[in-house]
Amino acid sequence: MTWLITGGAGYIGAHVARAMTGAGEKVVVLDDISTGIAGRLPADIELVRGSAHDRGLLDRVLAEHAITGVVHLAAKKQVGESVEKPLLYYRENVTGLAVLLEAVVAAGVRQFLLSSSAAVYGVPDTDLIAEDTPCAPINPYGETKLVGEWMVRAAGRAHGISTACLRYFNVAGTDRPELSDTGVFNVVPMFFDRLTRGEAPRIFGDDYPTPDGTCVRDYIHVADLADAHLAVARKLAGQGAGEDLTVNIGRGEGVSVRQLADLVGEVTGRPVEPVVEARRPGDAARAVASADRMTEELGWTARRGVREMVESAWEGWCLRHPEARAQ
16 A cells, blocks of 8 residues: 655654554655655655645645555644634635545545544543544634544545544654654643743643642653554555544543643753643643543554653754753
């Protein structure tokens, strides 16, 4: 098989591309390099620069490389930005996916894996979020991911495509420093950024109904996430036409924001007391995955812990911000 990975030069995409090629899969990456970095990919992975909105380019790539499966990672993914620019998110995450699916159907591709998100669930009142937990997204980002799932499944049923939707929980860490996340949108790099600037980390709300009053989240190492993509891709290759799979990708273990802040203090050697600010609208008290389906159906389970995520992320941060280590 040959897999096309859209957004494959991004933080998650590069890890997925490397995991798949390392396991012997043939991979081609499509990325417009708007947020991706070409240097994340080794020389033996071909990078096609362009957009998943470009139907002509998609037709050529799918045909020239005899693509048999697609892993679709290219998307906008900042929750706050999605609230400010909902039409941008619907255009990028929904319209772009529609163009890609049309090209996939025309080319006769029979496997399609969608990068989705736990944001599709919204803020369910449950200890563990399972795949059958009702979806009620509370922001445009989550809405676009849920609509994307609907589109992928419908196209799969109509055109005999085996499909999978992977609902990521909180992704952190890096397999190697040069592959680290360059954004400052998730909690771990946000903590690093504050410490590097000599400021205390921020915690939004400490009066939630949780053991220490701060939000509890499920964190997954990006290398484990990449391995999960490989497991699902191989599962798809063996499925019958039109079958579909929806799975959570998490560890099934909750870590509070305060616990995470304490761990960041240990790893960086800067145990600074966080500043507590007002709650952010829409933050759930607890969002932890039930990860049983991935284990039962694919024999996959996360192997890396939260300390390893923070330690590896810190190495990546220091590579890009040498002043952080100097302090």
